[in-house]
């Protein structure tokens with residue numbers, strides 16, 4: 001089953017949901033109940049990442065500690081850096 005990544009529009013948390021392809025996208029933040037949007041899931045991208053959600057996120061465990069800030073928020077879309085104006089060379 002694919003893992004979908006969501007970002008809460010209200011509290012800004014990112015979280016993942018293990019869902020079937022036929023499942024409807026999650027609309028409710030599991031932390032605050034706010035609206036969410038689904039991010040593009042990139043498996044290869046996540047594997048070379050910091051590895052904090054390589055495993056351990058497949059089981060839904062409650063995030064009790066709200067002290068630690070979210071890992072890193074990247075507002076820019078992941079793959080749009082290609083079409084910058086051609087001023088190299």
Ligand SMILES: [Zn+2]
Pocket residue numbers: 008009010011012013029030031032033034
């Ligand atoms: Zn939220």
